[in-house]
Amino acid sequence: xxxxxxxxxxxxxxxxxxxxxxxxxxxxxxxxxxxxxxxxxxxxxxxxxxxxxxxxxxxxxxxxxxxxxxxxxxxxxxxxxxxxxxxxxxxxxxxxxxxxxxxxxxxxxxxxxxxxxxxxxxxxxxxxxxxxxxxxxxxxxxxxxxxxxxxxxxxxxxxxxxxxxxxxxxxxxxxxxxxxxxxxxxxxxxxxxxxxxxxxxxxxxxxxxxxxxxxxxxxxxxxxxxxxxxxxxxxxxxxxxxxxxxxxxxxxxxxxxxxxxxxxxxxxxxxxxxxxxxxxxxxxxxxxxxxxxxxxxxxxxxxxxxxxxxxxxxxxxxxxxxxxxxxxxxxxxxxxxxxxxxxxxxxxxxxxxxxxxxxxxxxxxxxxxxxxxxxxxxxxxxxxxxxxxxxxxxxxxx
Numbered sequence: 001x002x003x004x005x006x007x008x009x010x011x012x013x014x015x016x017x018x019x020x021x022x023x024x025x026x027x028x029x030x031x032x033x034x035x036x037x038x039x040x041x042x043x044x045x046x047x048x049x050x051x052x053x054x055x056x057x058x059x060x061x062x063x064x065x066x067x068x069x070x071x072x073x074x075x076x077x078x079x080x081x082x083x084x085x086x087x088x089x090x091x092x093x094x095x096x097x098x099x100x101x102x103x104x105x106x107x108x109x110x111x112x113x114x115x116x117x118x119x120x121x122x123x124x125x126x127x128x129x130x131x132x133x134x135x136x137x138x139x140x141x142x143x144x145x146x147x148x149x150x151x152x153x154x155x156x157x158x159x160x161x162x163x164x165x166x167x168x169x170x171x172x173x174x175x176x177x178x179x180x181x182x183x184x185x186x187x188x189x190x191x192x193x194x195x196x197x198x199x200x201x202x203x204x205x206x207x208x209x210x211x212x213x214x215x216x217x218x219x220x221x222x223x224x225x226x227x228x229x230x231x232x233x234x235x236x237x238x239x240x241x242x243x244x245x246x247x248x249x250x251x252x253x254x255x256x257x258x259x260x261x262x263x264x265x266x267x268x269x270x271x272x273x274x275x276x277x278x279x280x281x282x283x284x285x286x287x288x289x290x291x292x293x294x295x296x297x298x299x300x301x302x303x304x305x306x307x308x309x310x311x312x313x314x315x316x317x318x319x320x321x322x323x324x325x326x327x328x329x330x331x332x333x334x335x336x337x338x339x340x341x342x343x344x345x346x347x348x349x350x351x352x353x354x355x356x357x358x359x360x361x362x363x364x365x366x367x368x369x370x371x372x373x374x375x376x377x378x379x380x381x382x383x384x385x386x387x388x389x390x391x392x393x394x395x396x397x398x
Contacts, residue, residue, distance in 0.1 A: 001111060001112060002111075002145055002167045003109070003145050003146060004109075004110040004111050004114075004120050004143065005107060005108070005109055005110070005111075005143070005144055005145065005146055005147050005149075006095075006107065006108040006109075006110055006120070006123075006124060006127075006142070006143055006150060007105070007106075007107055007141065007144075007147065007150035007151045007153065007154040008091055008105065008106045008107070008108065008139055008140075008141055008154070009104065009105050009139060009140050009141075009142070009151075009154040009155070009158075010084075010087065010104035010105070010137060010138075010139045011047075011137070011138045011140060011158060011159035011160060012044060012045065012046050012047055012159065013044065013080065013084075013103065013104035013137075014032040014043060014044035014075065014080055015030040015031075015044050015045055015046035015049070016046070016137050016138070017079060017080055017083055017137070018030050018032060018071075018073055018076075019046065020135070020136045020137060021079075025071055028046070028048060028070075028071050029045070029046060029048040029049035029051070029052060029054070029067050029069065029070040029071065030045065030046040030048070030049060030070070030071045030073065031045045031046075031049050031054060031060075031063055031067070031070045031071065031072050031073070032044045032045065032073050032074070032075055033056075033060055033063075033072075033074075033075065034060040034074075035060070035072055035074060036060055036061070036063075036064040036072055038060070039060075039259075040060050040260065041056075041057050041058060041059055041060055041255075041257065041260055042054060042055065042056050042057065042058045042059075042060060042063050043056060043075050044056055045063075045070075047159060049063075049067060049070055052066050052067040052070070053066050054066060054067055054070070055252045055253060056251060056253070057251045057252055057253040057254075057255050057260075058253065060072070075267075077267055077270060077271075080103060081103060081270070081271055081274055083137070084103045084104060085274075085278070086134060086135060087131050087134075087135060087139070088100055088106055090127065090130050090131055090134060091106055091108060091127060091131075092106075092108075094108060094110070094117060094123060094127060095108040095109055095110055096109075097109035100247070100275075101246075101247070101248055102247050102248055102249055103247065103271055107150065110123065110143075120143050120164065121143070121162065121164060124141040124143060124162050125162065127141065128141060128160075128162065138159055138160040139160070140154045140155070140157060140158045140159060140160060140161035140162070141154055141161070141162050141163075142154030142155070142156065142161075142163055142164075142165075143162075143163070143164035143165070144164070144165040144170075145167050145170070145230075146230075146231070146232040147232060148183070148226075148227065148230075148231070148232055149165050149170060149173075149230050150165075151183050152165075152173075152174075152177070152182070152183055153165050153173075155181070155183070165230075170229070170230025171205070171228075171230060173230070174201050174228060174229075174230055175200075175201055175202050177201055178200075178201075179193060179198075179200065179201060179204065182201065182228070183227075184223060184227065184295065185224070185227075186254060186293060186333055187253075187254070188254075188293050188294065189216070189220060189224075189294075189295070192216060196215060201228050204224060204228050205228040205229065207225075209221065209222065209225045212224055212225050217294060217296075219294070219295045219296050219297070220294060220295040223295055244287075244338055244339065244340045244341075245272055245275050245276055245279070245281070245283070245338060245339050246289075246336055246337065246339070247268050247271045247272055247275075247336065247337060247338070248268070248289060248334060248335060248337070249264060249268065249334065249335060249336075250291075250333060250334045251332070251333055251334070254293045254331030254332060254333045255331060255332055255333075256328075256329060256331045256332060258328065261322070261332065261335065262319060262322070264335055265288075265315065265318055265319060265322060265335060265337060266311070266315050268335065268336070268337035269311050269314040269315040269318060269337055270311045272314065272337055272338060272339060273308075273310065273311045273314055276339060276342070279344075280344065281342045281343060281344050282307045282308075282342070282343055283307070283308055283339035283340065283341055283342045283343070284303050284304050284305070284306065284307055284308060284341065285301050285302070285303040285304075285340045285341045286301060286302050286303075286304075286308060286314055286318050286337075286339060287299065287300070287301040287318075287337070287338040287339065287340050288300050288301070288318045288321045288322055288325070288335070288336065288338075289335070289336035289337075289338070290322070290325055290326065290332055290334070290336075291332070291333050291334035291335075292330050292331065292332060292333065293330065293331040293332070293333055295333075297334075298325050300321045300324075300325055301321070301340060302320070302321060303341075304317070308339065314337070314339070318337050322335075
């Protein structure tokens, strides 16, 4: 049976939420991240801002120079997480194999579901309609025989897109793309390919694996060999939800700003712990994934003797893993944070499983989660994720 994979990708998510909450911002270049005059970078931006060359991870000072008329707003992570949860809960109703890989991306394995839900394109349209009716937001969906192609397909018709790559059409689709459109091919790889006089996907496909490995290194060589043939790259493995919980982010521009990277790690930890509590589960193993500019990937984990009880504890563990694995200067293209060996437990796990300090943190974490779950209009933001006093109004999403 041929696999049918959906890649769901929310369109300019942070900026779209801001435009939804404040309709006066629609059609304007919205830039979410640091505020001009402070150190920091762009976290996300609207499609209107992208016309000025703005992109995530750009220094905010540069973004302001390129688009001084832009609307610059601080990150409201708790708001984005709450809406993401609504959207992901809608999407996961359509497949038993659901994998959320970041706050605004997820994969659905729809193989064998056609008799239940109908043709894949019809299901995708239904998902898009339900999410738009519930949240007012748009998303793009790519459909393909594997996750790598589904990712490319979701990018192909953005925003508010829907595109399917049929089995047997993989190479024909890829040949219509430029090398820079291949997900995972960054600036340095493009420069190296240009030095080798490789200009197109079709030209790259002519090179055998051992030649690519010798020219680009084994990791990148194998990745490109599979990518230009439309084969699964193995970047996202489908792990049962009961075994691990993780979120990751791929930067549009490779980053090496230590302070900014640590903030990203904290935000990812916050998302992961929120999902852990949502699933009423526990874990003792913190994990981190780093992918460098040259596609070399490092995975590391640390297991403690007690249940990990809070965002702060997960951040402390993953920050230590990060600092021990990063040399401080090599550009990073992807960071992932996760919890493995996740097990279902009684949501009101007995206090004796935790020491006093951990138990207090656990109860605070659960209280915050409970308030967010029961009172959609209540806004709770960690001090660590706030840039300044925030008085923006939130539009209710049930």
